Amino acid sequence: MTARRILIAGNWKMNGLSADGVALASGLADKMKSAGAVNFEMLVCPPTTLISKVADAISGSGIQLGGQDCHMNEKGAHTGDTSAVMLKDIGCAYALVGHSERRTDHGETDAVVAAKAAAAQGQGLVAVVCIGETEAQRDAGKTLDVNGSQIAGSVPDGSTAANTVIAYEPVWAIGTGRTPTSAEVQDVHAFIRGELVKKIGADEAAKTRILYGGSMNPKNAKELLALADVDGGLIGGASLKVDDFWAVAQSI
Ligand code: PGA
16 A cells, blocks of 8 residues: 555635735644644645735745646746746646636636646646536436546646646535535545556556545545545635634544
8 A cells, every 4th residue: 555645735716815815824834833743735726816925924834835727838828827837936836727617617628637737747846637527427327437538638648646636526516515425435536546547557546646625624524534545635615714624634
């Protein structure tokens, strides 16, 4: 059994102005500093406007910083976009790619997501590749097919456990307060690891962290994080309050 370090990742989405972001980040940094050695890695992904301020607020705390998206190109005529090297330049070590809200709101396909993940990896960032089925796909019995084809299409060839994290987020569980059962989560995670074996080989697949996301909160985190193939969480709503996000991390 390969030891995988649990990753507790906060996806702030399009939330927070300067004061909120700094207060949240400082609150988490204080918790981390007073906790000393911890058995997990913590990541926060603020809106792009707050990344620099959050970088200052978490400095020296060990908390990692990530963007919520990156462009597939390094620079150029792409109004409104942010590239991986820009994220790196302001202190990010991670970039989320292919979140279901990006896929829905911006029509991102697996090929686009793979190109973004490759761009992030190319700058030395860890790409957090998000996948997950919709409710209709689940009802139609297509959960494994959908997640399998998203792994095949969204994870770049040559990815490694060091530069890639997978986040399994059933679309119907995001922000709804609903989650699959623990047995269902474990089944999908084990299946995803099997698909990763095909994509990046058994050694890397065994070391790759697979996060669960979708209504993870202080109440359900302990059970979800105890599952054999769940290596952390990607947390939206519950990452916006210091005490809730910290409680999720403490439930490992
Ligand atoms: P949620 O969001 O925790 O609010 O369900 C998770 C996510 O979309 O990453």
